[in-house]
Amino acid sequence: MRYLMPVVISVLYALLMSLPREPHRRRVNAVMVAGAGAAYLSGGGLGGWEFAFTAVATYVAYRGLESWTFIGVGWLLHTAWDVVHHFKGHPIIPFAHDSSFGCAICDPVIALWCLWGGPSPRELLRRGRRAMSSGAGDGLPLSEGLDRVVE
Template identity: 75%
Template structure:
């Protein structure tokens, strides 16, 4: 059970770290496209009928606004989290052959949403700044 929670959290963190390699403003735009794709992920299953189209339209709006706003991208991921929970409870997972895939997605997505709601900061720059400047000379002498 711990792996079922830890793995999605790590996937969300990995997503944020890898996305951090993209420089702004391209990082924000890339993430707007990604949340748009996530918003349409359940369409092929159609487990909730016409509601799937309404949900996709709502996330598409968030993605469009997300082209200029990290907040809308974060809201889009939170909407997707709620949709994941509904699909998990209904027994209509995002990956049809993986029963708990929507649950895993519902754990992963808020990690991404929190990063987006903080403005999608570069985590790679944060890691580099905490490590301090790299000293290329042997023995640490300058």
């Protein structure tokens, strides 16, 4: 359960967050990753580093308003911050010792969904059918987003 529940939570998150239509879906997810970036501010135990991380996460979330790739990067940054807190800081939920560990499992699954462009279940099924019928992928938004990061 320690490993399975974070994955279940992340899939449920992706399903719930896929309900708004684009471009609102991307913007709502940018706001969510901004909130995650500030989750440890009230007692993460790493002092000024909490503010530095929040500043970086805020910038990435702001860029995420226009880019799924930045939202995915934001979740990956939060994953790294979760790992740091699991070993050196305080857990994200004070009364749940392994909560940062669980968050570190949950967040990369959400990041993967974001790096795919935050598709709805219908869009995922459509992509799967196209890939199976053509024998190849259909050019996921990840490559588009990475091009924007390099600009």
